[in-house]
Every structure is written in C-alpha cells, then in structure tokens.
Amino acid sequence: MIKSGLHFSFVLLVIAIALYIFFIKYTVKRGVPPKIRRIPGLDAIDEAIGRAVETGRPIFYSTGVGGLSGDVMPQTLAGLSLLNYVARKAAEYKASLTYLAAVPAIVPIAEDMFKSAFRENYKPEQILYIPTQTALMATVMGLYEREKPAANFLLGALYWETIILAEAGARAGAIQVGGTGRLYQVPYVVSLCDYGLIAEELLVAGAYVSKELSQLGSVIASDIIRAIVIGLSILAFVLGGLGFDISKIFRI
Amino acid sequence: MSWVRRREIPLIIFAVTFLISLLQYYLAVPFLSEVNTEMTNWVLIMSTFALGTGLIALCIYHGKIIMQKKSGYFVSIILFISMLMLFISYYAAPSFADYLYNEIYTPLSIAIICFTAFYNYTAIYRAFRVRNIDAAVFAFAAVFLMMLYAPIFEVILPQTATVANWILDVPNMGASRGVIIGVALGTIAIAVRVLLGYERAYTG
Structure with missing residues (x-):
C-alpha cells in the first residue's frame, strides 16, 4: 500500500507525529512549562x-x-x-x-x-x-x-x-x-x-x-526527534566506515 | 461570528486537505491521488474568484479616494488609467499590451532591482566589519569564496580554490543540512499543532 522507497520515511514521519502529539498533550496535562534556552x-x-x-x-x-x-x-x-x-x-x-x-x-x-x-x-x-x-x-x-x-x-x-x-x-x-x-x-x-x-x-x-504549554510541548518533541536523527546519522557514518552501507535502509 | 464558524470549520478544512495531500504522497491509493488533483483544481478556481473580488475591492477603494479627493488621489487615477489601458489593449491590440509590459513595466522593475546592487555593497560593508569571532569567521569564508569566483586568484594562488571548495562542501554543507532538518521538524510541529487546534495564527 505504501509507495516503494517511502516505507522508512513514512515510519519516521508517523513516529515524529506520534511524539509531537504525545508531548503536546503531556505538557498541557502536566501544566508545567518546560525550560527552553534563551533566544x-x-x-x-x-x-x-x-x-x-x-x-x-x-x-x-x-x-x-x-x-x-x-x-x-x-x-x-x-x-x-x-x-x-x-x-x-x-x-x-x-x-x-x-x-x-x-x-x-x-x-x-x-x-x-x-x-x-x-x-x-x-x-x-x-x-x-x-x-x-x-x-x-x-x-x-x-x-x-x-x-x-x-x-x-x-x-x-x-x-x-x-x-x-x-x-x-x-x-x-x-x-x-x-x-x-x-x-x-x-x-x-x-x-x-x-x-x-x-x-x-x-x-x-x-x-x-x-509561553503556551502546547507550543512548548512540541519543542521537547523536536529535540527528541533531532536526537534520533543525529543518532541515525552517526550510526550511518560509523557503519559506513566499517563497510556497511545502511543508507539503503533509508530508501526502503 | 460564532465560535463554531470561527474555529471549527477552518480546522476541519485544514485537517481534511492536509491529510489527503500527505497520504496521497505516501500511499499508492488511486482515489487519494484523484481527490488531491481535484483539490488542486479547486484551489485554481478559488484563486481566480478571489482575483475577481480583489479587482472589485480595488476599484471601490481607489474610487472612494478619487471621489473624496484624498491625498495622493492622482496615484489612484494613474492606477485606473493603467488598468484600463492594459485591459482594453489585451483584447483590442495584444501587441500594444506586450509593448506596454515589455517597454514600461519591465524596465521599471529592472531599475528598482538595480538598486539592490548598491544596497548589496553597503550590506557587504556592514557584514564584513569584524565585530566578533562569528563575524570574523563569516568574513574569512566570504573572502575565500569571492576569490573562488574571481579567476585571477586561482591563477596566482591555486590553493584558494581548494580552500573555498572545502568551505562550500564541508562546513557549509553540514550547516545547510542542519538548517534543513530543523526547518523540516518545525514544519511537522506546526502541522501537528494546527491539526490539534493549538496553532490558530492562520485564522487571524
């Protein structure tokens, strides 16, 4: 059903959306604003x-x-x-x-x-x-x-x-x-x-x-997803150095 | 306007159109692609209608200015004359309409765009003042890139091209990808917030 070559990105998108929804709802329910860096x-x-x-x-x-x-x-x-x-x-x-x-x-x-x-x-x-x-x-x-x-x-x-x-x-x-x-x-x-x-x-x-809680909640989710993306990049880099090309997985 | 009309209807329209557009990209379901194509056609039709209503609103607005002889009303008169001239000539003498566009509008636009050259110079001067370490790095990179695009430097100092290409391919590429990932994440965040009804900037 999912178009060829888009399986991985679709799964990643679903995870990202799920994380955003979870953290937005969680932050609103908790009622405590998370700390974000000064801009x-x-x-x-x-x-x-x-x-x-x-x-x-x-x-x-x-x-x-x-x-x-x-x-x-x-x-x-x-x-x-x-x-x-x-x-x-x-x-x-x-x-x-x-x-x-x-x-x-x-x-x-x-x-x-x-x-x-x-x-x-x-x-x-x-x-x-x-x-x-x-x-x-x-x-x-x-x-x-x-x-x-x-x-x-x-x-x-x-x-x-x-x-x-x-x-x-x-x-x-x-x-x-x-x-x-x-x-x-x-x-x-x-x-x-x-x-x-x-x-x-x-x-x-x-x-x-x-300082709206729903918006601040999405910042936490962004940070987590960014950490996942950085982790995947480092993994691809290290495995690539060892001779394993995992970039093919990203294009499944 | 009631609460239902103000908040729920725009949200439903956004959610339905967003999900159809998103899913048709990922899923091999012909129905979704057909609906998406149909929606794109609707956008064109609505834009055309909006253009028509915009024209009416423009005529009413500038008509009032002329009738009340407000300051700058001569500009409104010029607008009406230009609009009528273009409108009539597009039907009566298309070549004259092309002449108006190519010989009046285009040179005027180009003249305005030429101002950007002078603004670019002063902007570069402002940017290259080394006030802190960030500006120093920026100036250093910019000087090497300018040397890359001025062929004389490659002849005198062939290493400049190597350094400039390294700046483009390594730090610049890495930073660009970081920015792209950040924007993509922010885009998903805003879409989710709109879907959940927390982001309401688009409704005014």
Missing part, C-alpha cells in the same frame, strides 16, 4: 518595541513575500504568530505599528489580528498591502528613509527582498530582528539584523513568546 532575538522584541515608544518613531513588520502555501507556509505562520504578539505589545504601549503585507491571503488575517489588538485605535492604514516583490522593495526604500523606523521586524519566509528591507532598516538606524528558514536568506539576516533567528528558532518563536 536573544526574541528577547529583543520587547526592547525594540520599548525603543519605538521612547523615541516616538514607528515599527515596521514584514513576513516577506512567502505565502500560506507550499513548504514556506510554516515559516509564514510562525511570522504571523509573532506579528500577533508584536501587535498586542504595540497596542499595549501605544506604539505605531505598520505591517507590510506582500501576500493578499495574509491581509485579512493581519486585519483580524490588528483589530483584536488595537480595538478602537485600529486604522486600516496600519496594513500596507504591496502586491509584488519589486513594489515591496521600492516602497520600503522610500518609506524607511522618510519614516526612520525605530524597529524593523523581518520574520517569515523571506526571499530576495531581505537585503533591501534589512539594509533600508539599518540605514534608518532601526533596531532589527530578522528570522527565516530559507537557506539563501539566512546570511543576510545574520549579517544585517541586530538579532537573527535561524531556521527552527523562528518556528519555535511562537512558543517562546507566548
């Missing part, structure tokens, strides 16, 4: 919002041009989780927050988030819909130069626009927090932003800032 980039979010309030300058947030489909969807969702957090904090401290939306499907989601965070202070202009990547880059270059943002968040599935958004933010003197799981954009995020979140750091960001 400076996420701790800096509050600092950046505070700086925007002190200086009276705006905050800009972008999830890049990655949408809600395909393999980038989880990164966009993680970016939106953090947008929700930033919107609530900005509303609490009465900071000016603008979301640069480059994907039409995200606009209504962001509107809902802003409406529930800012309530009567919500203004439609807070969500700036810019339809293409080129237009986004052109808009940002001018907008950041004029508005001189205090904080710039680039969190999500970032593409080629990263360099423009991050460099424009750096030129404006904004405190920048960037994060993506897209491999080719990671160097730009790390080199141009004050705080960078690499790959899975972005995906656990929602858990980190919300």
Whole structure:
C-alpha cells in the first residue's frame, strides 16, 4: 500500500507525529512549562518595541513575500504568530505599528489580528498591502528613509527582498530582528539584523513568546526527534566506515 | 461570528486537505491521488474568484479616494488609467499590451532591482566589519569564496580554490543540512499543532 522507497520515511514521519502529539498533550496535562534556552532575538522584541515608544518613531513588520502555501507556509505562520504578539505589545504601549503585507491571503488575517489588538485605535492604514516583490522593495526604500523606523521586524519566509528591507532598516538606524528558514536568506539576516533567528528558532518563536504549554510541548518533541536523527546519522557514518552501507535502509 | 464558524470549520478544512495531500504522497491509493488533483483544481478556481473580488475591492477603494479627493488621489487615477489601458489593449491590440509590459513595466522593475546592487555593497560593508569571532569567521569564508569566483586568484594562488571548495562542501554543507532538518521538524510541529487546534495564527 505504501509507495516503494517511502516505507522508512513514512515510519519516521508517523513516529515524529506520534511524539509531537504525545508531548503536546503531556505538557498541557502536566501544566508545567518546560525550560527552553534563551533566544536573544526574541528577547529583543520587547526592547525594540520599548525603543519605538521612547523615541516616538514607528515599527515596521514584514513576513516577506512567502505565502500560506507550499513548504514556506510554516515559516509564514510562525511570522504571523509573532506579528500577533508584536501587535498586542504595540497596542499595549501605544506604539505605531505598520505591517507590510506582500501576500493578499495574509491581509485579512493581519486585519483580524490588528483589530483584536488595537480595538478602537485600529486604522486600516496600519496594513500596507504591496502586491509584488519589486513594489515591496521600492516602497520600503522610500518609506524607511522618510519614516526612520525605530524597529524593523523581518520574520517569515523571506526571499530576495531581505537585503533591501534589512539594509533600508539599518540605514534608518532601526533596531532589527530578522528570522527565516530559507537557506539563501539566512546570511543576510545574520549579517544585517541586530538579532537573527535561524531556521527552527523562528518556528519555535511562537512558543517562546507566548509561553503556551502546547507550543512548548512540541519543542521537547523536536529535540527528541533531532536526537534520533543525529543518532541515525552517526550510526550511518560509523557503519559506513566499517563497510556497511545502511543508507539503503533509508530508501526502503 | 460564532465560535463554531470561527474555529471549527477552518480546522476541519485544514485537517481534511492536509491529510489527503500527505497520504496521497505516501500511499499508492488511486482515489487519494484523484481527490488531491481535484483539490488542486479547486484551489485554481478559488484563486481566480478571489482575483475577481480583489479587482472589485480595488476599484471601490481607489474610487472612494478619487471621489473624496484624498491625498495622493492622482496615484489612484494613474492606477485606473493603467488598468484600463492594459485591459482594453489585451483584447483590442495584444501587441500594444506586450509593448506596454515589455517597454514600461519591465524596465521599471529592472531599475528598482538595480538598486539592490548598491544596497548589496553597503550590506557587504556592514557584514564584513569584524565585530566578533562569528563575524570574523563569516568574513574569512566570504573572502575565500569571492576569490573562488574571481579567476585571477586561482591563477596566482591555486590553493584558494581548494580552500573555498572545502568551505562550500564541508562546513557549509553540514550547516545547510542542519538548517534543513530543523526547518523540516518545525514544519511537522506546526502541522501537528494546527491539526490539534493549538496553532490558530492562520485564522487571524
């Protein structure tokens, strides 16, 4: 019934899903949040919002041009989780927050988030819909130069626009927090932003800032699965050195 | 909106479509593949409808700006003129539409993209300032990779290519695979959280 060559990966996927479900349910039932390591980039979010309030300058947030489909969807969702957090904090401290939306499907989601965070202070202009990547880059270059943002968040599935958004933010003197799981954009995020979140750091960001038990539970499962993957890699390496090619098992 | 409409329906839609897409990849069940193909067609149809409603919303939004003469209303007028010009020319004179696209839109886009070159230079300057050990390693690796792609260095110092290729094939490859595994695990985690109803970012 299972397609040829996919047996091993299917079993691994089922184990992974089972572990995630178990640890999410277990953590929620236990009610005690697990300890996770400090992520400076996420701790800096509050600092950046505070700086925007002190200086009276705006905050800009972008999830890049990655949408809600395909393999980038989880990164966009993680970016939106953090947008929700930033919107609530900005509303609490009465900071000016603008979301640069480059994907039409995200606009209504962001509107809902802003409406529930800012309530009567919500203004439609807070969500700036810019339809293409080129237009986004052109808009940002001018907008950041004029508005001189205090904080710039680039969190999500970032593409080629990263360099423009991050460099424009750096030129404006904004405190920048960037994060993506897209491999080719990671160097730009790390080199141009004050705080960078690499790959899975972005995906656990929602858990980190919300401290929600279900999300924290999935972090434990990720660590266990990562240990399994590392174990399998070491086993393949050692056995490979001894002349046994176990990589064939992975392709059963 | 009621609780049922807000939370349960999006969750059910996600769960059903997710499981069908996932299982059709692993299982040799023709029915699942057929359903998946059908769902993909639905996505295309819904996107087309969304484009239509988007056009109406765009006209209403910019129409209001022009009627109320809000600041920047001339931009809305330009939008309507461009939209009508393209729309009419696509049917009346397709070659003119191509001309508009190739001779106006494309050069403008390229001009904007050219800005990235200047931003790249200043970004590189920022990145190469050796502020800590991480930045030093980054600068060291980048210098060798630049030497790899500038053929003169290979002629003067053939060892640079060896070092650069080693950087690409060993530390870079290892780190890349680590990132890929991390993203894959995070992806499964988010999918499971959405399935269990704990992740609700996509519902606003």
